[in-house]
Amino acid sequence: MSTKINQNYLKLNESYLFSEIARRIRVWQSENPEVSNKLIRMGIGDVTRPLPRSVVDAMITAAKEMGEAETFRGYGPEQGYDFLKEAVRKYYTKFGVELDSDEIFISDGAKSDLGNILDLFDKDNTVLVTDPVYPVYVDTNMMDDRKVIFAMSSEENDFLPMPAPEYKADIIYLCSPNNPTGAVYNRESLAKWVEFAKENGSIILFDAAYECFVTGDYPHSIFEIPGAREVAIEFCSLSKKAGFTGTRCGYTIVPDTLEREGGNLNKMWLRRQTTKFNGVSYITQRGAEAIFSQEGEKEIEENIRYYRDNAKIITDTMDKLHIYYTGGKNSPYIWLKCPGDMDSWSFFDRLLKEAYVVGTPGAGFGKSGDKFFRLTAFSTHENTKEAMERFEKFVMKTR
Structure with a gap:
């Protein structure tokens, strides 16, 4: 055997x-x-x-704290320290989005959580991704043998595919601004995807890793769209925003109202993280907190x-x-x-x-x-x- x-x-x-x-x-x-x-x-x-100077200073201070018995910290909360979650919560108010701190989960980057979130979903679900596509969306689902279908984009639709009746999908990956195309959905287009997900009982996994580059009236978050809290989970990274590609920190937002088949996805994700994830280091989270300061x-x-x-x-x-x-x-x-x-x-x-x-x-x-x-x-x-x-x-x- x-x-x-x-x-x-x-x-x-x-x-x-x-x-x-x-x-x-x-x-x-x-x-x-x-x-x-x-x-x-x-x-x-x-x-x-x-890295910005304020971030480096905050990390140096945190490192010194870890070297003193009075301020040393061991295991932290798997879902993130309250000080960083509060900083993220306040940041979202700039877009008119109100979050509860328990809806914010600190992670080591969007890439990890975009794959790990699949622990919450049955392998029989059908997944829709746009083409061209960030390969992680496809590969992580192939590892679980899920069926993957593609919403094709082109010059004709400015590489912003829209929902169509033939897209029978349980999980929908959207990235805006998009990698690799750089295309960004406006509010009206994103609202159509939210409505499509509501009509079909789908979950949108929204990758907002490049939201810091958005200007004008384009949405930074899918939660700026009415109804998104019932159909979406959002992933964001500090990699491009603050140069954290080698430092590793991001966050995932799972609304506490998001439910499917009697299961609350917020509570399920908390259970998953407390079982399979030890959290992001205190030093890194203090550096991340500085990102949201006035100087940062x-x-x-x-x-x-x-x-x-x-x-x-x-x-x-x-x-x-x-x-x-x-x-x-x-x-x-x-x-x-x-x-x-x-x-x-x-x-x-x-x-x-x-x-x-x-x-x-x-x-x-x-x-x-x-x-x-x-x-x-x-x-x-x-x-x-x-x-x-x-x-x-x-x-x-x-x-």
Whole structure:
């Protein structure tokens, strides 16, 4: 007799996209050592600006507390310390959203909770994701052998698919602003998804990891939409907001009114977290609390403005070249149509070899991305300007 494994893992693709990008870069560098130092990476989704000073100071203070018997802390509450939950609660009031602190769960990032939340749902549920898609949504459900269906997006709907009668789904993943397309739903469109979920008894898993880039009257939270508390769970990360990609902290909001089949999902999630999660460190949570302070918000806005300026450099280049794109204005991602009707991998190869610029081929995010390409604003001003100058010269040569 032998131990049985979860065969669903064997059905998953390897991390093909970024491993293949890395492989092609290595080959190019080995063949072109004299120019390999000119490479500019515009495909990475990681931030480059350092943690805000107020965050660092708060973490230093917390670390010192942990070194004194009088202020040392052991295990903290799995759902997060009250001081951070209260800071998040107050932040949401800026959007007109009132939350109870017990609806806020501090986590080590949105990615973890977007997968872990599936513990609350039966494996027979059908899952709807938009295409192009953040691969985590698909892979975490494939690990449980759930059926996954796709709402296809395209240039025709500006990569913002809307609900349709044929989408018979129990769980719906929405990301706005979207990764990879940068597209953002307005209130009217998001309200249609909420109404669709209510009519079908579905649960929306709303990924708001990039809400800090939203400007104007676009919603930051799905809970700005009437009725969302009956159909939605929201996930947010401090990774892009405050440079916490290497520090790890985020939060998930599960309304205390959200119920299905006699089960209260808020209480179920609390039970899950207290069983399977030990919480985020005290030092990290004190740093996260500083994000929402007056000084912290000022510092963070400076960093976000820096990335927005980069995004504008990119979008101005696309406008000048008359290239279709989404994103950039409310997102750090610019999703552009490959010039000359090239497929995304061909465009990747030519941009690398002729302009020494790296982006992300859209085909890695799904069928709808085959002729599109993602650039990010997470670089320096100098590299972004240089990359776009090269990009412009490259595109002009292809026409």
